[in-house]
Amino acid sequence: MGTREQRLAAIRKSFPDEALVAEVPGGDLQTFRVDRKVLVDLARHLKDDPDLDFKLLLDVCGVDYPERAERFESVYHLSSLTHGHRIRLKVPMPADAPVVPSVYPVWRSADWFEREAFDLMGILFSGHPNLKRILCHPAFQGHALRKDYDPGQRWLLREGEQDEPVWARAVQEDEDHFETQVLNLGPSHPASHGTLRTVVRLDGEVITQAETEIGYLHRCFEKMAESHTWNQVIPYTDRLNYCSSMMNGVGYALAVEKLLGVEAPPRAQSIRIILSELSRVMDHIVDIGANLNDIGAMTPFLYMYEAREELYTVLEACCGSRLTMSYVRVGGVSHDVPADFGEGVRFILKRVPQLVADMERLITENRIFRQRTEGVGKLSSEDAIDWGWTGPCLRACGVPFDVRKSYPYMGYDQLDFKVPIAHGGDTFARYLVRVEEIKQSLRIVEQALEAMPPGPIIISDHNVALPAKEKVYTEMESLIWHFKLVMEGMKVPAGEVYGFTEAANGELGYYIVSDGSGKPYRIKVRPPCFAIFQAYPHMLKGHMIPDAVAILGSLNVIAGELDR
Amino acid sequence: MNTPDVVVCDAKPLRFLQRFYLIEVFKGLAVTLRHFLGNLFARKYTVTVEWPEVKREYSERLRGRHILLTRDDGSPRCVACYMCETACPAECIYIEAEEDPSSTVEWEKRPRVFTIDLLRCVYCGFCVDACPKEAIIMSRTHEMAFVTRGEAIVGLPELLQKGPVAKLDLGYRPYFGAPRSHISLPVPVRSVAPEIAEGSPVGR
Ligand code: SF4
Ligand code: SF4
Numbered sequence A: 001m002g003t004r005e006q007r008l009a010a011i012r013k014s015f016p017d018e019a020l021v022a023e024v025p026g027g028d029l030q031t032f033r034v035d036r037k038v039l040v041d042l043a044r045h046l047k048d049d050p051d052l053d054f055k056l057l058l059d060v061c062g063v064d065y066p067e068r069a070e071r072f073e074s075v076y077h078l079s080s081l082t083h084g085h086r087i088r089l090k091v092p093m094p095a096d097a098p099v100v101p102s103v104y105p106v107w108r109s110a111d112w113f114e115r116e117a118f119d120l121m122g123i124l125f126s127g128h129p130n131l132k133r134i135l136c137h138p139a140f141q142g143h144a145l146r147k148d149y150d151p152g153q154r155w156l157l158r159e160g161e162q163d164e165p166v167w168a169r170a171v172q173e174d175e176d177h178f179e180t181q182v183l184n185l186g187p188s189h190p191a192s193h194g195t196l197r198t199v200v201r202l203d204g205e206v207i208t209q210a211e212t213e214i215g216y217l218h219r220c221f222e223k224m225a226e227s228h229t230w231n232q233v234i235p236y237t238d239r240l241n242y243c244s245s246m247m248n249g250v251g252y253a254l255a256v257e258k259l260l261g262v263e264a265p266p267r268a269q270s271i272r273i274i275l276s277e278l279s280r281v282m283d284h285i286v287d288i289g290a291n292l293n294d295i296g297a298m299t300p301f302l303y304m305y306e307a308r309e310e311l312y313t314v315l316e317a318c319c320g321s322r323l324t325m326s327y328v329r330v331g332g333v334s335h336d337v338p339a340d341f342g343e344g345v346r347f348i349l350k351r352v353p354q355l356v357a358d359m360e361r362l363i364t365e366n367r368i369f370r371q372r373t374e375g376v377g378k379l380s381s382e383d384a385i386d387w388g389w390t391g392p393c394l395r396a397c398g399v400p401f402d403v404r405k406s407y408p409y410m411g412y413d414q415l416d417f418k419v420p421i422a423h424g425g426d427t428f429a430r431y432l433v434r435v436e437e438i439k440q441s442l443r444i445v446e447q448a449l450e451a452m453p454p455g456p457i458i459i460s461d462h463n464v465a466l467p468a469k470e471k472v473y474t475e476m477e478s479l480i481w482h483f484k485l486v487m488e489g490m491k492v493p494a495g496e497v498y499g500f501t502e503a504a505n506g507e508l509g510y511y512i513v514s515d516g517s518g519k520p521y522r523i524k525v526r527p528p529c530f531a532i533f534q535a536y537p538h539m540l541k542g543h544m545i546p547d548a549v550a551i552l553g554s555l556n557v558i559a560g561e562l563d564r
Numbered sequence B: 001m002n003t004p005d006v007v008v009c010d011a012k013p014l015r016f017l018q019r020f021y022l023i024e025v026f027k028g029l030a031v032t033l034r035h036f037l038g039n040l041f042a043r044k045y046t047v048t049v050e051w052p053e054v055k056r057e058y059s060e061r062l063r064g065r066h067i068l069l070t071r072d073d074g075s076p077r078c079v080a081c082y083m084c085e086t087a088c089p090a091e092c093i094y095i096e097a098e099e100d101p102s103s104t105v106e107w108e109k110r111p112r113v114f115t116i117d118l119l120r121c122v123y124c125g126f127c128v129d130a131c132p133k134e135a136i137i138m139s140r141t142h143e144m145a146f147v148t149r150g151e152a153i154v155g156l157p158e159l160l161q162k163g164p165v166a167k168l169d170l171g172y173r174p175y176f177g178a179p180r181s182h183i184s185l186p187v188p189v190r191s192v193a194p195e196i197a198e199g200s201p202v203g204r
Helices: A004-012 A036-048 A110-121 A221-226 A231-237 A242-260 A266-294 A298-319 A341-363 A367-373 A381-386 A391-395 A427-450 A469-474 A476-488 A528-533 A536-540 A545-555 A559-563 B021-042 B083-087 B126-130 B194-199
Strands: A021-024 A030-034 A056-064 A072-079 A086-093 A099-101 A124-126 A181-185 A197-203 A206-213 A419-421 A495-503 A506-514 A520-526 B006-008 B054-056 B066-068 B093-099 B109-117 B136-138 B189-191
Touching: A004 A021, A004 A030, A004 A036, A030 A036, A036 A086, A036 A099, A056 A110, A056 A506, A056 A520, A072 A506, A086 A099, A110 A124, A110 A528, A181 A545, A197 A536, A197 A545, A206 A536, A206 A545, A221 A231, A221 A520, A231 A242, A231 B126, A242 A266, A242 A495, A242 A506, A242 A559, A266 A298, A266 A341, A266 A427, A266 A545, A298 A341, A341 A427, A341 B021, A367 A427, A367 A545, A381 A391, A391 A419, A391 A427, A391 A506, A391 A528, A419 A427, A427 A545, A469 A476, A476 B083, A506 A528, A520 A528, A528 A545, A528 A559, A536 A545, B083 B093, B083 B126, B126 B136
Parallel strands: A030 A086, A099 A124, A419 B006
Antiparallel strands: A021 A030, A056 A072, A072 A086, A181 A197, A197 A206, A495 A506, A506 A520, B054 B189, B066 B136, B093 B109
């Protein structure tokens, strides 16, 4: 990991002009303010220079500052997998010409992220091959995340205005002069897991062209967050990846804590780790079970759901809810775990491996399953990084990148676990990686449970966390703090931070901008499956419809997180 | 970046015997038969329940339908301080305050209107956390069905506690000292008396 000076020097080699590329001092990540004229050149340099080697574009988003002369800002988060360093680029642009060149030619992962910034913020990315709305309906007017957009407006969206790829209307013939067929997979299809629509062109049974439409579950979480206090956002984060909602809350709380400069007490960290890893197990269980179910193996699905039910019992006893946990608070967790938490978790540690073993006996060496999945949806490691993949899907392409190992948080570096990788890059490899990850997660849980320290579960800073109830009932001062915190919300110092954690699908990032008030100025979620899913239509080419179903299941696309 | 500890789980080629269907089929059948017989006779780990005759037991932290607690004289404990309304992320609580005529001190408030839109509510429990009077708590009632949206907006008559606290099916509420929730695994169930099951909308 080089220093800031080394990185700056490596950039200055080709971009000596301070006016074009300027370093912004301070911040959680090294930040550069870039003139839009040189953005693409700089992007290429950042990607190709061996000292910089930023192969992974994590996120592109827009931020609106109406009071500034250059009103919009397009923000890029980059990561280098070889050096482990990260930077942020900011490209300001004036209100009357919110145009920046697209970086899609450099990193393909910019594809959907730029479309999203266009859709929600109205930033035009010149040179983008397919710049149209992605989360909102094509007939939607305005850009929801602009500060002057009134969320109370209603649009009437009529039939006949749906999104339809241009190529789908053109008649094409195969070599025998038969018209090829255009088919809709979804939005309501049992195998689409959430509402996703994929339009494919079929030549015989083979998919020759595909395009996906998402956004059916879009509720503009980011806009809603701007009108709520920092703690009120937590129930909203539960609804991102609802198969493992605990981890979204943890990621969010860690990002806000980073900005506040506080850290949760050790017992809270330990609880967060245990419940996060149990959620990861649950998420993988759902994904594997659903993927198997889609391609015709019903039995393991039911066995895995048995494990999931038991996991839910433990989570519900801690959090008070099975799916939408709302358990994490900024600065800790809301309650201590029940007295018999250890026994419950130990039961899980015994039971889940038995069920996973049974599933493995049925599936892993099953000839039919392997013929259905080996070589299906294969992606090379270069392509996967180019598409911005992270998490189990990237690890199945042979890249050992795991945020828990590379940038340890919450004390993951104290725990002994391994990062599972596979080299196949196909649906079967993704299955294998997930199965191994379940086992590794259970190892983590076991260690964290042994080492769980006693102590408080939330920090005692009354500017951040609600005081304990018995104090509120009896002490005047605590009641005043309680009142202030509930009525005004906590004040987070002005600044920005990119907090990232390893969620079940990959790197879950929260880019948070605060203006020092009681409400977030901007929250941008970097959902892992958004980056993963944008490669899907490209992966389909040459495959058949049943393969499309198998690939979709193995990518673990969760619409709540995809559409936000 | 230092390469982390990895465990490589690449696909292993199928062994000669695994290439035959029959042997593998019988191995698979052995697994499913074990589960089948286990479920049939032992039912030790069965997680499915015959709802609604049998119901699943949830922990005492379950966030279900709200209850407004009352004082000993039956008046609401709520002092209409608007804290829960402010804390609610779903904006589903609506309160109108009035002066409490029975109060011994001047300007004591009480709610004239207190409604919760149960369809908007996200059951996050923030209202319970916010209340300084332990006036609003949650029960474990989570099976709620409404015919119209208007029915889901419940007011004081529906929300106020009925009967002594000990008889209520208490869920999420403030607690002190030792955590009250408990985990019972395998998945706990409780049998519902047949007449209750028949009286429920599903049984009918
Ligand atoms: S549980 Fe949450 S959403 Fe429901 S009324 Fe209470 S604060 Fe509002
Ligand atoms: S917070 Fe409690 S006392 Fe205040 S209005 Fe709500 S229920 Fe009543």
